[in-house]
Every structure is written in C-alpha cells, then in structure tokens.
Amino acid sequence: MIQSYSLTHLEELESESVYVLREVAAQFENPVMLFSGGKDSIVMFHLARKAFFPAKVPFPLLHVDTGHNFDETIAFRDALIEKTGVNLIVGSVQESIDQGKVVEEKGFNASRNGLQTTTLLDSLEKGKYDAAMGGGRRDEEKARAKERFFSHRDDFGQWDPKNQRPELWNLFNGRKQMGEHFRVFPISNWTEMDIWQYIMHEKIEIPSLYFSHKRRVFERDGVILADSDFINKRPEEVVEERIVRFRTIGDMTCTGATASDADTLEKIIEEVASSRITERGGRSDDKRSEAAMEDRKKQGYF
Amino acid sequence: MSQTDSYTDMDLLRFTTAGSVDDGKSTLIGRLLYDSKSIFQDQMEAIERASSKMGGDESINLALLTDGLRAEREQGITIDVAYRYFATPKRKFIIADTPGHIQYTRNMVTGASTANLAIILVDARNGLVEQTARHAFIASLLRIPHLVFCINKMDLVDYSEERYEEIRAELEAFCSKLEVNDVRFIPISALKGDNVVHKSKNMDWYEGGTLMYTLETIHISGDQNHVDCRFPVQYVVRPHTDEYHDYRGYAGRVAGGVFKKGDEVMLLPSGFTSKIKSITTFDGELEQAFAPMSVTLCLEDDLDLSRGDMIVRANNQPKAEQEVEVMVCWMSEKPLTPNGKYALKHTTRDARCIVKDIKYKVDINTLHRMEDDKEIKMNDIARISLRTTVPLFFDRYGRNRTTGSLILIDEATNETVGAGMII
Missing domain, CATH: 3.40.50.300 (P-loop containing nucleotide triphosphate hydrolases)
Known part of the structure; x- marks a missing residue:
C-alpha cells in the first residue's frame, strides 16, 4: 500500500490552531479565552479541548455579557460550561454602565456593542490576564486581514496596526513588558465555510439561532432585526413573524437575521456556498463607516 | 450533499x-x-x-x-x-x-x-x-x-x-x-x-x-519533510485525574518524518532512548503521525522531558550545537549590534545568543556578497554567526524549514528583530 502523507485543509487548519493554543498555554502565565456563544468561539473552545486532551482546558472562559444577548445564547453557554466543567467568568456591561464607566447610547440605533470594549478591558485587568484568545477570523473583515496570530497590545489595550511584530514561520513571540498583554487569534486562517464544514464534520453543537426558525422581526435600513425590548422601534417599523436564521450571533440590537429556510447544517452549508453577501453584511455595527472595524480594534475591541 | x-x-x-x-x-x-x-x-x-x-x-x-x-x-x-x-x-x-x-x-x-x-x-x-x-x-x-x-x-x-x-x-x-x-x-x-x-x-x-x-x-x-523524524516538545500534558492518573503526554506538532506507535526514539538533550507507547488525540489513538500534525506522544518509560526538548530517532539526529551560522533578514529599524546579545526562539526552545561575527551582507539586487559593509539595517540580508546559551537541535533550513528557522528578539523592547535561516 502506498502511504499518502497529506492532510485535508480542515485537518491542517485544526493542527495549526491546536499548535497556537498550546503555544498560549506554554508562553503565558494567565491566559483566558473569550467566549461569545457564537459559532467561532464554540469552534475555538472545541479546538482547545482537543489541544489539551486528556487534560482539562487549562484556562477559563470569559464572556462579556452586554445584557442584550439572545436567551438561546445564554442557555447554550451555561449548558456547555456544565458539560465540560470549564471555569466561566462573566464581565457585565450593565455593571460598567451602573458604575458610570460608560454611558449608554441613546436613540433608535443605540447599541451596547461599543461599550463592550470598556467591560472587556476592565475584566482583563481585574483577572490579571496576560493573553486573551479570541475567535476572530481574517476573512471576516478587511481590518482583520492583517491581524497576527499573536497580537501585541500596549498597556492601554490598544492595537497599533502600523507597529505589529512580524510573524515568521510558526515562531510566535509572546514576550512583553509588565502591564502589556496579547490578543491571540487561534482560528485566524479559517473562513466562514471552514467553520461550518468543521462543525458538521466534528458534530459540534451550536445554538438553535443558527438554524431557521419562526421569529418576530422588523426591518431597518435593509437589515432584519429581532424584535426585543432592547431596541427602540421607529413608528413606521412594523413587526412581523418571519422564517429567519442568524449567520452571526452578537447583540440583539445589531445582529441582523437572514430570511432562510436552512434548518440543517447541510442546508446552511449550501446557503453559505451560494451566498452573495458576507456574514458581517448583516452587522449594522460595521456599516457605521468604512473603517468602522479598524477604529474599534485600535481602541481594544475584540 | x-x-x-x-x-x-x-x-x-x-x-x-x-x-x-x-x-x-x-x-x-x-x-x-x-x-x-x-x-x-x-x-x-x-x-x-x-x-x-x-x-x-x-x-x-x-x-x-x-x-x-x-x-x-x-x-x-x-x-x-x-x-x-x-x-x-x-x-x-x-x-x-x-x-x-x-x-x-x-x-x-x-x-x-x-x-x-x-x-x-x-x-x-x-x-x-x-x-x-x-x-x-x-x-x-x-x-x-x-x-x-x-x-x-x-x-x-x-x-x-x-x-x-x-x-x-x-x-x-x-x-x-x-x-x-x-x-x-x-x-x-x-x-x-x-x-x-x-x-x-x-x-x-x-x-x-x-x-x-x-x-x-x-x-x-x-513539500513537507517526511524523512527526518523531529518532534519538538511543545507542552507537557498531565491531567491529574483518576482516569488518567499516571498519564504524561508530550504535546507538539511533528516537524519532520513519520512517528509510529512502537517506534524506538531518542530524546534530546538527554540522549535517553524509549519507545512510543501511544499517539493520543481527542479523537482516539493514532497508528502514526507526520508533519504538520499536532498530536500528543506518550512514551514507555517515565523520563524527564519538557518544552524545548526534542524527540528524534537515534539513527537520524539533528545537529545539537551552540554555534550556528545563519542567513538573517533584519526586521528592525535599529540596526543589528555587532557582538550584541539577543533572545532567540527556535522550534519550541528559548535561548539567548551573542552575535559572534558578521560574515557578509548580500546585495539583494545583484546577489553580490559585500564583505566590507557590515552595518546590518532594516531589510538587509546577511550571513552571521551566533553562539547560543544552550544547544539548539537543528537541521539546515534547506532540509527542514521548521527545524532550520529561528527568530531573534531584542531583549529590551521584546520586538522581533531578525529572521534567521540556518545554513
């Protein structure tokens, strides 16, 4: 029998991510994994379980809770924590508002999305975490295309796109001064399609929001938003029941749904393959200006 | 479907x-x-x-x-x-x-x-x-x-x-x-x-x-090297649970060759030998692992092995030396300091090094060697000699891009300042 020593692209991506996760555990004293309950962080956590098997994942998860989450996301998160026995830390945006650290936006497009940055940085400081792993992917958005696996942040948590360390081969430089920390993106090289294929291949559980379901929604600037108490509707905005699903999961206030009858992973993959809109096309937070993501990243956003 | x-x-x-x-x-x-x-x-x-x-x-x-x-x-x-x-x-x-x-x-x-x-x-x-x-x-x-x-x-x-x-x-x-x-x-x-x-x-x-x-x-x-067995130990997995009470696994990414269950292996730097007891993954045990797979190896014997060590085959060993010759691409605005000391990363091993000699700089347009110009500035490519504080386990870069590459780090700023390919 002729041996073929080759990996499929999913196997190679998995191997790369596992390598990065192990580097984090080896190079940092107190790492933490950011967990949003979305598919990317679910896959990242799944990879972490693989990386340290048969030991437990050697770092806690940190969820920045805006208070505007979908109920399904929180229920899913709690069930996963219960099942895997990992330690969960919750940073609360509501607390940051109550403490007067941030001021809630007003008006129809008010969102707590931008406020998360303060809560995130506070949570990192409080836990004295020196590395925070995130599920960011380079294919998501153009400002992310240049992000490193190991992304250095100064002591204000800021990202300087002009002064990033070069990243060569698989040699990750996690050295830092006191007070500085790193953001690490283990699934940098995955695309939306890779994530879905992997979820199907590995039979990874995901929140029901990703599958098409009946929901009360309304349209704003071409984006379908879920009706909830967290959004102020304009008088002309009509709520109706539609069959939708979500391609990304964020805050209820700014995560757009798509009209879809994809209720299985196979159908979702078919839909992603034929889609002509990127997944962040439904995120109103990115539409604010052409360089919206770049600006938020500089301030310390995920 | x-x-x-x-x-x-x-x-x-x-x-x-x-x-x-x-x-x-x-x-x-x-x-x-x-x-x-x-x-x-x-x-x-x-x-x-x-x-x-x-x-x-x-x-x-x-x-x-x-x-x-x-x-x-x-x-x-x-x-x-x-x-x-x-x-x-x-x-x-x-x-x-x-x-x-x-x-x-x-x-x-x-x-x-x-x-x-x-x-x-x-x-x-x-x-x-x-x-x-x-x-x-x-x-x-x-x-x-x-x-x-x-x-x-x-x-x-x-x-x-x-x-x-x-x-x-x-x-x-x-x-x-x-x-x-x-x-x-x-x-x-x-x-x-x-x-x-x-x-x-x-x-x-x-x-x-x-x-x-x-x-x-x-x-x-x-494109991968499937001949020379190289496994840099990245992380030691010790679950400390009842089920895996004595488990001690060496996690890493295969950098070359094919490792099979039952293979006789040698550990560097100790030189001890042992056998591969199992290749563990979350999805079950594997019969073999090759580059660039991330796996965990368990050995028959209880030996002291930690991050930066390497698992190889006794009859095919990398060089283990403290003197290395590298082609370096300089990445920093601050020029290379002759006789300067730098931190160094090679596979999963950390070391410090001193720049012993600058042999020549390459004119990257003509490929000429410039032996009198020894000021190595950003974007320059030069051949230099390093002496490291601990031995590195390496192959020629031309033979293996993983075990043949290293980076130099400025110890004051922690910036990555040089990319080195071992000759």
Whole structure:
C-alpha cells in the first residue's frame, strides 16, 4: 500500500490552531479565552479541548455579557460550561454602565456593542490576564486581514496596526513588558465555510439561532432585526413573524437575521456556498463607516 | 450533499504574491477572487462606492479589494502583509499578500516563511528588473518550493510570443543562480483576464495551463519533510485525574518524518532512548503521525522531558550545537549590534545568543556578497554567526524549514528583530 502523507485543509487548519493554543498555554502565565456563544468561539473552545486532551482546558472562559444577548445564547453557554466543567467568568456591561464607566447610547440605533470594549478591558485587568484568545477570523473583515496570530497590545489595550511584530514561520513571540498583554487569534486562517464544514464534520453543537426558525422581526435600513425590548422601534417599523436564521450571533440590537429556510447544517452549508453577501453584511455595527472595524480594534475591541 | 463531501476532501495551498508597485499585483488577486466567484456582493458594492469616490477609471478597480487599512487607501499602496482566502472545488487557498517596495523586504520575508508557492509578477514591458530579482532571491532564500513567474500586462505588448520568450530566457538565466527546484512561467493579463482563470484567446501560442489551473493542480504534499523524524516538545500534558492518573503526554506538532506507535526514539538533550507507547488525540489513538500534525506522544518509560526538548530517532539526529551560522533578514529599524546579545526562539526552545561575527551582507539586487559593509539595517540580508546559551537541535533550513528557522528578539523592547535561516 502506498502511504499518502497529506492532510485535508480542515485537518491542517485544526493542527495549526491546536499548535497556537498550546503555544498560549506554554508562553503565558494567565491566559483566558473569550467566549461569545457564537459559532467561532464554540469552534475555538472545541479546538482547545482537543489541544489539551486528556487534560482539562487549562484556562477559563470569559464572556462579556452586554445584557442584550439572545436567551438561546445564554442557555447554550451555561449548558456547555456544565458539560465540560470549564471555569466561566462573566464581565457585565450593565455593571460598567451602573458604575458610570460608560454611558449608554441613546436613540433608535443605540447599541451596547461599543461599550463592550470598556467591560472587556476592565475584566482583563481585574483577572490579571496576560493573553486573551479570541475567535476572530481574517476573512471576516478587511481590518482583520492583517491581524497576527499573536497580537501585541500596549498597556492601554490598544492595537497599533502600523507597529505589529512580524510573524515568521510558526515562531510566535509572546514576550512583553509588565502591564502589556496579547490578543491571540487561534482560528485566524479559517473562513466562514471552514467553520461550518468543521462543525458538521466534528458534530459540534451550536445554538438553535443558527438554524431557521419562526421569529418576530422588523426591518431597518435593509437589515432584519429581532424584535426585543432592547431596541427602540421607529413608528413606521412594523413587526412581523418571519422564517429567519442568524449567520452571526452578537447583540440583539445589531445582529441582523437572514430570511432562510436552512434548518440543517447541510442546508446552511449550501446557503453559505451560494451566498452573495458576507456574514458581517448583516452587522449594522460595521456599516457605521468604512473603517468602522479598524477604529474599534485600535481602541481594544475584540 | 456532493458539495459538502467534496469540500472535506480539499487540501490547502499557501502562496505569496510579490510584485513591484505597478505590476498589477492587487489587480491579479482581485481577478483571481472575482473570476473564481469568491467576491461577495457587499464587498463588490463597497468597492464600487470606493472606486467612484477615488475618481478612478470607470471600470471597477479590482485592486481596491485587497487594500485593507485606511492608511493604505489614502497612500494607494499596501503597507503590510494581508491574508486573503478563497477556495475552488479543488483546493482552499491562503494568499499572503505582501508589498513590493524595497523598504518592505521584511514583510515579503514574513509572507514567504509559510508559503508553498510564490507568484512573482513581471511587467511584460519591462522584463526582469531589480525588484523581480529581489523577489526571486527572497523566494529562494526562504525555500518556497514552487515559483511561478506571471509575465503580466501581455495586452500591452500585443500578446507577443517573442517578447514572452525573451523575458522567460532572461528569468531562466537568473534563476540558475538561485536554489529553486520548480519554476514555471505563465503569460497573463490580470486586467483583461487572460490566462488567469480562463484560457486566453489572444495567446494561442501558449500551451501551458492558466494560473488558476497551476494553483489547483501543483503537487504539494511532497513539500513537507517526511524523512527526518523531529518532534519538538511543545507542552507537557498531565491531567491529574483518576482516569488518567499516571498519564504524561508530550504535546507538539511533528516537524519532520513519520512517528509510529512502537517506534524506538531518542530524546534530546538527554540522549535517553524509549519507545512510543501511544499517539493520543481527542479523537482516539493514532497508528502514526507526520508533519504538520499536532498530536500528543506518550512514551514507555517515565523520563524527564519538557518544552524545548526534542524527540528524534537515534539513527537520524539533528545537529545539537551552540554555534550556528545563519542567513538573517533584519526586521528592525535599529540596526543589528555587532557582538550584541539577543533572545532567540527556535522550534519550541528559548535561548539567548551573542552575535559572534558578521560574515557578509548580500546585495539583494545583484546577489553580490559585500564583505566590507557590515552595518546590518532594516531589510538587509546577511550571513552571521551566533553562539547560543544552550544547544539548539537543528537541521539546515534547506532540509527542514521548521527545524532550520529561528527568530531573534531584542531583549529590551521584546520586538522581533531578525529572521534567521540556518545554513
């Protein structure tokens, strides 16, 4: 029998991510994994379980809770924590508002999305975490295309796109001064399609929001938003029941749904393959200006 | 279901693109994404908006697809390595898009360090220019296994076969001075789409495949070293649970060779030998592991092994020395300090080193060795000798890109300042 020593692209991506996760555990004293309950962080956590098997994942998860989450996301998160026995830390945006650290936006497009940055940085400081792993992917958005696996942040948590360390081969430089920390993106090289294929291949559980379901929604600037108490509707905005699903999961206030009858992973993959809109096309937070993501990243956003 | 099945069968090709500022590199990438239908409608609309804002030509500016950061859009140039993704039914691709200016050699080196293939763009009107030579040299220095010269803007030389052959001969002569094994040439027009994804109707005389065909079919599984067994220990897994009470696993990514259950192995630096008891993964035990798989090895004997150590075969050992000769690409604005001390990372091993000697600097345009100029500044490439505080377990970079590469770090700023390839 002729041996073929080759990996499929999913196997190679998995191997790369596992390598990065192990580097984090080896190079940092107190790492933490950011967990949003979305598919990317679910896959990242799944990879972490693989990386340290048969030991437990050697770092806690940190969820920045805006208070505007979908109920399904929180229920899913709690069930996963219960099942895997990992330690969960919750940073609360509501607390940051109550403490007067941030001021809630007003008006129809008010969102707590931008406020998360303060809560995130506070949570990192409080836990004295020196590395925070995130599920960011380079294919998501153009400002992310240049992000490193190991992304250095100064002591204000800021990202300087002009002064990033070069990243060569698989040699990750996690050295830092006191007070500085790193953001690490283990699934940098995955695309939306890779994530879905992997979820199907590995039979990874995901929140029901990703599958098409009946929901009360309304349209704003071409984006379908879920009706909830967290959004102020304009008088002309009509709520109706539609069959939708979500391609990304964020805050209820700014995560757009798509009209879809994809209720299985196979159908979702078919839909992603034929889609002509990127997944962040439904995120109103990115539409604010052409360089919206770049600006938020500089301030310390995920 | 056919779509989902075929997708899990694909492999992964990483390539870099290099070209001079006006060689049409961004246009080429835009063309690959556009013609392979990898561009989404909202991205397309964003580009159309930006194209008209910049008052550019009426046709859609494909180059805008690949320009990310605002600073770049303002300056109209790419300033850093950007990664792009696309897939065809045959393969998934990762593009490391690197800029072409001289002051950004360091970015080109960065992008090239993980690539299986390099596309080098040559303007058909200008032929081989200094930058082409530089890009080809860097690709060969970084041992990118496959090199594809795209002779671009063929539409501006009337799709002339004669002109193409002239440039090809020039490039072949130059490449004979380099260490590259697989070199290919394709006449294209990125702007008009000739021979990028679709075969050109304007160049009947060209009998080779299109660029996309080449990218989809080039054989890459032989690019990894499957001969010399090298397993740098990355992390020690100790569960401390009842079920895995005495479990002690060595986690890492295979850097070369094939490790099989039952294999006799040697541990470095101790020199002790043992046998592979099991290859553990979350999905069950494996019979064998090869590069670049991430696995966990368990050994028959209870030996002291930690991060930075290496598992090899007794009859095929890497060099274990404290004196290394490297070709270094300098990445920092602060020049290399002769006799300076730096932190060093090699595989999973950390060390410190002193620069013992600067042998020569390479003029990357002419490949001449400059033995009297020893000031190593940003973007310079030089041969230096290092002495390390602990032995490194290494192979020649030409033999193994993982065990043959290292980085130098400024101990005061923690910046990565040098990329080294062991000779």
